[in-house]
Amino acid sequence: MATYVVGDIQACLAPLPPLLEKASFNPDTDQLWAVGDLIGRGPQALETMQFLHNLGSSFNTVLGNHDLHFLAVYAGIKRDKPSDGFQALLTSPDIDVYVDWLRSRPLAVLLDEGTFLSHAGLYPGWQFSDALYWAGQVSEALTSDKWQDLLASMYGSEPKAWHDCTSHQEKLIFTINCLTRMRFVSASGQLDLQTKSGLLSPPTDKHPWFSHPSLMLLPEQKILFGHWAALEGHTGNAQCLALDTGYIWGGTLSLYKLESATFYRIEQQ
Numbered sequence: 415m416a417t418y419v420v421g422d423i424q425a426c427l428a429p430l431p432p433l434l435e436k437a438s439f440n441p442d443t444d445q446l447w448a449v450g451d452l453i454g455r456g457p458q459a460l461e462t463m464q465f466l467h468n469l470g471s472s473f474n475t476v477l478g479n480h481d482l483h484f485l486a487v488y489a490g491i492k493r494d495k496p497s498d499g500f501q502a503l504l505t506s507p508d509i510d511v512y513v514d515w516l517r518s519r520p521l522a523v524l525l526d527e528g529t530f531l532s533h534a535g536l537y538p539g540w541q542f543s544d545a546l547y548w549a550g551q552v553s554e555a556l557t558s559d560k561w562q563d564l565l566a567s568m569y570g571s572e573p574k575a576w577h578d579c580t581s582h583q584e585k586l587i588f589t590i591n592c593l594t595r596m597r598f599v600s601a602s603g604q605l606d607l608q609t610k611s612g613l614l615s616p617p618t619d620k621h622p623w624f625s626h627p628s629l630m631l632l633p634e635q636k637i638l639f640g641h642w643a644a645l646e647g648h649t650g651n652a653q654c655l656a657l658d659t660g661y662i663w664g665g666t667l668s669l670y671k672l673e674s675a676t677f678y679r680i681e682q683q
Contacts, residue, residue, distance in 0.1 A: 416443075416672070417673065418446045419446075419447045419448070419669070420433070420448050420670075421448075421658045421659055422451040422660075422661070423448060423456070423667070424454050424661070424662040425453040426462075426662055427456075429683075433678060433679075441472040441473075448475035449478065449638065450478025450481055450640060453480060453484055454481070454499065455499055463512050467512065474519070476522060477594065478594055479595050484516070485513065485556075489565060489566075491562065492569075518556075518557055520549055520553055521553065521590070522546055522593055525638070528635045529635075529636050529672065530542050532545065532549070532593045532594075534594050534597070535596055535623045536623070541630075549589060552586050555586055564583075564587075568590050571591075571607045572587075573588050574604040575603040591607060592605070596623055597622065597642055600621075601621070610644060612645055637653065639656060642658055643658045666680060666681050667679065
């Protein structure tokens with residue numbers, strides 16, 4: 415059995431089947447994970463969800479910010495905008511099946527003992543165990559009867575740092591921001607959720623999370639993440655692998671095979 419991880423699909427289904435074929439993915443024996451943002455902005459939200467859901471137990475995903483936003487739109491918390499590309503999915507007769515399935519997906523997982531997967535990365539100062547614990551707390555809330563309350567409160571940039579969290583709810587919101595929205599972090603641990611640039615134009619006194627001095631990884635540990643297309647797959651840190659290579663923006667869709675550390679890519683046609 416092989417384990418594969420695909421970057422941000424964002425409702426661009428067309429390149430995924432040929433990419434899986436290129437990598438010799440076998441749904442009968444292999445496992446495919448996604449870094450999140452299965453949908454959002456692209457033209458094939460319904461088809462993407464159908465394809466991935468039909469893979470059954472051979473597919474799983476961590477949640478991305480666009481996936482959570484879709485749940486908020488479904489719940490009536492946010493307005494459905496044409497730019498989201500959700501309309502066909504929202505009017506599907508199977509919409510409740512897809513919503514329940516998404517709500518039960520994790521925010522972070524360990525693919526093996528040393529490989530951490532989340533949409534945006536790992537908050538500097540956290541161990542894998544910290545992120546997994548709080549991701550689990552978010553999952554408990556998302557699968558509860560009050561899941562809409564959490565989504566209604568997740569928009570915004572506060573609290574900015576872990577040490578600013580004074581309630582359980584604030585810790586859940588901060589965890590969502592870290593695992594689905596984070597890019598740059600200040601020396602004191604404050605998230606900058608506005609800047610979306612690459613490494614050539616970082617904000618003043620901020621570090622990309624994967625080069626932050628408080629990020630402490632053991633030699634055998636690595637992090638797989640998506641979310642940050644402006645990196646174009648480059649972090650400068652061999653232990654932090656960026657899989658969002660911006661297919662939706664004219665780049666490539668990337669797939670990573672865990673056992674052989676092999677990348678596969680397909681360019682936009």
